[in-house]
Amino acid sequence: MGTSYAHFTVPVFCLLLFSSRLAFSQLDYNFYAYTCPHVENIVSYGLWKAIQKETRIAASLLRLHFHDCIVDGCDASILLDDTKNFNGEKNAGPNRGSARGYEVIDDIKAEVEKACPSTVSCADILTLAATQAVHCAGGSYWPVPLGRRDSTTASQKAANEQIPSPFESLENITAKFVSKGLDLNDVVVLSGAHTIGFAQCFTFRRRLFNFGGSGKPDPTLDSSMLKKLQTVCPNGDMTNTNNKIAPLDSQTINQFDNLYYKNVMSNTGLLESDQVLLQDPNSASMVQYYSMYPSLFSDDFATSMVKLGNVGVLTGEEGEIRKNCHFVN
Numbered sequence: 001m002g003t004s005y006a007h008f009t010v011p012v013f014c015l016l017l018f019s020s021r022l023a024f025s026q027l028d029y030n031f032y033a034y035t036c037p038h039v040e041n042i043v044s045y046g047l048w049k050a051i052q053k054e055t056r057i058a059a060s061l062l063r064l065h066f067h068d069c070i071v072d073g074c075d076a077s078i079l080l081d082d083t084k085n086f087n088g089e090k091n092a093g094p095n096r097g098s099a100r101g102y103e104v105i106d107d108i109k110a111e112v113e114k115a116c117p118s119t120v121s122c123a124d125i126l127t128l129a130a131t132q133a134v135h136c137a138g139g140s141y142w143p144v145p146l147g148r149r150d151s152t153t154a155s156q157k158a159a160n161e162q163i164p165s166p167f168e169s170l171e172n173i174t175a176k177f178v179s180k181g182l183d184l185n186d187v188v189v190l191s192g193a194h195t196i197g198f199a200q201c202f203t204f205r206r207r208l209f210n211f212g213g214s215g216k217p218d219p220t221l222d223s224s225m226l227k228k229l230q231t232v233c234p235n236g237d238m239t240n241t242n243n244k245i246a247p248l249d250s251q252t253i254n255q256f257d258n259l260y261y262k263n264v265m266s267n268t269g270l271l272e273s274d275q276v277l278l279q280d281p282n283s284a285s286m287v288q289y290y291s292m293y294p295s296l297f298s299d300d301f302a303t304s305m306v307k308l309g310n311v312g313v314l315t316g317e318e319g320e321i322r323k324n325c326h327f328v329n
């Protein structure tokens, strides 16, 4: 009896090992359950401390995650400093002087390394921070599959080409999302992130005075909003006011809610790329729908964020677990 029991346990043990290796090559909700069980708490403590210092940091981390994922996948490539081998993404047009939150990720990573050395990727830390940031700002919470690995390179060119610009047409923005396996619905839902955070004058000033060479403001911008924005970003003094900021959602600046869609409906979206959502009948009807049903926006935002978080991830033996998010090991 004893012998046959022993014989029986060996294959069962092997089977378990085998199945955990299989799970290792894709994202998993319990990825760090044994190797770093407190990682989510470490991230939330670091995030909480950062938000105490500056409320806006929640928005900045959400954007940082988007800019990581949309460029060659969620692989923390945006966190790499320039080296002699490559120009990284930090200094690409859409990031230089506007991507924020790097220090928060550094602080959290340092704490995570103390608890579980060389175990948790920078890409997962950024994903967790962005997800929790939405929750801290009053949005929903959703579980995040983990197990992303970090890239060993970054590309400034890819960042310039792949991150959508606020001056692009909806068609072009959608094409960039589609090339990552996302769709028009994801464009509309994820644009709802512009319910928190700020934008600098240079990203929307051309709407205020001489839109498309017309000598007039953008006709799709509400007139009282226009007056306010013209005082923040006056016509003459470009160099001194290019970096002045205005809230993306002026009604509830730091609250993660569905007012972004009400703003777009009432022509008070801040960016051209917000207002263009009304130009296509399909996206316009989605904007209207989310403006009416906050809980459906909340659910769909979670779904689209998980999709975004899965774009081009490295898993298994791919990439590495960086020790310091700034540098390849």
Ligand code: HEM
Binding pocket: 056, 058, 059, 060, 061, 062, 063, 066, 097, 098, 099, 100, 164, 165, 166, 167, 173, 187, 190, 191, 193, 194, 196, 197, 198, 199, 200, 201, 203, 248, 271, 273
């Ligand atoms: C659809 C195409 C998008 C365009 C063209 C766009 C463009 C922009 C621009 C120009 C800014 C202002 C940056 C600055 O002035 O420093 C901004 C801010 C922001 N974006 Fe987007 N964005 C897009 C989609 C997204 C998505 C998908 C997310 C997240 C899921 C997102 C999250 C944010 C947040 C939270 C901010 C505020 C950041 C802060 O205050 O630091 N954006 N975006």
Ligand SMILES: *[C@@H]1O[C@H](CO)[C@@H](O)[C@H](O)[C@H]1NC(C)=O
Binding pocket: 167, 168, 169, 172
């Ligand atoms: C859209 O993309 C095409 C091809 O890259 C480009 O030529 C065009 O200028 C873009 N249009 C806008 C409005 O961004």
